[in-house]
Each structure stands twice: as structure tokens, then as C-alpha cells.
Amino acid sequence: MLEGHTAVITGAAQGIGLAIARTFAEHGANIVIGDLDRAKAEEAAASLPTPAVGLHCDVTSEADVAGLLSAAVDSFGSLDVMVNNAGITRDATMRTMTEQQFDDVVQVHLRGCWNGTRLAANIMRTSGGGSIINLSSISGKVGFIGQTNYSAAKAGVVGLSKAAAKEVAHLGVRVNVVQPGLIRTAMTEAMPAKVWDQKLSEVPMQRAGEPEEVASVALFYASKLSSYMTGTVAEVTGGRYM
Ligand code: NAP
Numbered sequence: 001m002l003e004g005h006t007a008v009i010t011g012a013a014q015g016i017g018l019a020i021a022r023t024f025a026e027h028g029a030n031i032v033i034g035d036l037d038r039a040k041a042e043e044a045a046a047s048l049p050t051p052a053v054g055l056h057c058d059v060t061s062e063a064d065v066a067g068l069l070s071a072a073v074d075s076f077g078s079l080d081v082m083v084n085n086a087g088i089t090r091d092a093t094m095r096t097m098t099e100q101q102f103d104d105v106v107q108v109h110l111r112g113c114w115n116g117t118r119l120a121a122n123i124m125r126t127s128g129g130g131s132i133i134n135l136s137s138i139s140g141k142v143g144f145i146g147q148t149n150y151s152a153a154k155a156g157v158v159g160l161s162k163a164a165a166k167e168v169a170h171l172g173v174r175v176n177v178v179q180p181g182l183i184r185t186a187m188t189e190a191m192p193a194k195v196w197d198q199k200l201s202e203v204p205m206q207r208a209g210e211p212e213e214v215a216s217v218a219l220f221y222a223s224k225l226s227s228y229m230t231g232t233v234a235e236v237t238g239g240r241y242m
Pocket residue numbers: 010011012013014015016017034035036037057058059060084085086087088108112135136137138179180181182183184185186187188
């Protein structure tokens with residue numbers, strides 16, 4: 001489905017990002033992985049079945065994101081898909097959350113997503129189009145206790161993506177959002193068991209999702225299967241908070 005396409009995925013040395021990279025590669029795409037840890041990004045790229053490169057990229061740095069996108073064009077000749085996936089959590093209730101914890105989460109998710117969306121759109125608008133996929137979270141739809149920073153940033157990702165989608169739709173650039181629920185990755189495995197069980201009890205499908213189940217939705221948005229969709233939000237939650 002992505003033969004001859006080039007996809008850039010941030011925060012893809014592990015977790016959902018790596019599953020997206022692997023799924024895209026299995027469908028023929030050349031891959032550029034950007035992550036904070038260069039060695040892990042290189043290792044992840046080397047594990048893929050198609051040509052792939054792994055680079056250091058801090059998504060809060062415009063220069064880093066610009067460098068990542070240039071690497072895609074220089075290495076493979078095009079930029080067709082951009083996935084803004086990098087993420088962190090710094091959970092605390094409002095009473096105890098520090099300004100630093102608030103700012104760090106907003107910087108990575110919101111500024112990072114803005115950097116990736118606008119810089120990718122700048123390239124895609126002149127090359128005839130492309131697909132941008134931004135990772136939000138169900139936390140941005142309903143708000144979670146202890147996540148005033150993360151819920152704000154992830155709701156912001158939806159607004160950012162819809163505004164961007166309207167700006168570039170006539171240029172063939174589509175911008176869509178994936179909103180995962182409880183997915184089994186390092187980010188969620190760090191939760192106390194009690195919190196995990198509580199979240200699980202809210203899922204009508206009665207199980208956590210796997211990173212590959214988010215990746216297949218990203219593949220849909222990356223491919224021609226979704227050619228008439230932009231500014232949409234896909235909930236991948238097993239029915240939680242439908
Ligand atoms: P993860 O396993 O923690 O992976 C996130 C990756 O992003 C890590 O490799 C991390 O690197 C990297 N990263 C962090 N800050 C970065 C930065 N400034 N620049 C570049 N890379 C950075 O998380 P995940 O569970 O796969 O989550 C992926 C995305 O899905 C995130 O946006 C997350 O908010 C969203 N999401 C996840 C879930 C879930 O249940 N897992 C649910 C809803 C939404 P380090 O490890 O070196 O920090």
C-alpha cells in the first residue's frame with residue numbers, strides 16, 4: 001500500500017511509533033525514524049524490512065525536525081507521510097504538578113506536533129501532496145485526573161490538526177488524528193497495577209490494545225484508502241469513552 005513512499009515517524013525507536021514504522025515498512029515504505037536516543041533509533045531502523053534510517057531528533061527543536069525531514073528527501077527522494085508520534089507523560093494532580101512538568105508535556109506534544117505538521121506540510125505542498133498523521137489520546141477527549149498537562153496537549157493536537165487540515169487541503173496535503181486508548185507500551189506499563197486495572201475496567205472490549213492495532217489505523221490514513229479524509233479523528237480504544 002505504500003510502495004515507493006517515504007514515511008517519517010517521530011519517537012519511533014519503540015512503542016507505537018516503532019509498530020507504525022514496521023507496519024509501513026511491511027507495506028513497502030522507506031522509513032526515517034527520529035528519536036531522542038540516536039543509537040536506539042538506528043537499531044530500530046536496522047530491524048525493518050525496507051530501506052530505513054534512524055536519526056537523533058528532539059521534536060521540540062525546529063532545527064532537529066527540519067533536519068529529519070531533509071534526511072528523508074535526501075535519502076529517498078520524497079516525503080509522503082509524516083507521523084508526529086513522539087510523546088512523554090509527567091503525571092501529577094494540579095495541586096502538585098510543577099510548571100516544568102506542564103511545560104515539558106506541552107512542548108513535546110503540542111510544539112513537537114506543530115513543528116512536524118508545518119514543516120512536513122511545507123515540503124508536501126510543493127511536491128504535490130502527502131499525509132500527516134498526529135497522535136492524540138483519549139485523554140485529550142475526556143480529560144484524565146493527573147493529566148491536566150497531557151489532556152490539554154492532546155486536545156490541542158486535535159485543534160491544531162483540524163486547523164492545519166483546512167489550510168493545506170487544497171494542496172493535496174491531508175492531516176488526520178489517531179486517538180489511542182489504553183495501549184500496551186513502555187508508557188503504560190510504567191503505571192501502577194491498580195491504575196492499569198481501573199483503566200482496563202472501562203474498556204468494553206475488555207482488553208488493552210496492541211501497538212500494531214494503532215499502526216494499522218495509521219496505515220489507513222497514510223494510504224490511498226483514506227484519500228477523501230482530512231481533519232478526522234480515529235478513536236482506537238476498544239470502545240472506551242465512545
Ligand atoms: P513510548 O513507548 O514512551 O514511546 C515514545 C517515544 O517518544 C520514546 O522513544 C521517547 O524517547 C520518544 N520521545 C520522547 N520525547 C521525545 C522528543 N522530545 N523528541 C523525540 N522523541 C521523543 O510511548 P508510546 O506509548 O509508544 O506513545 C506513542 C504516542 O502515542 C505518544 O504520543 C503517546 O502520547 C500516544 N498515546 C499512547 C497511548 C498508550 O496507551 N501507550 C495512549 C494514547 C496515546 P525516550 O524513551 O528516549 O524518552
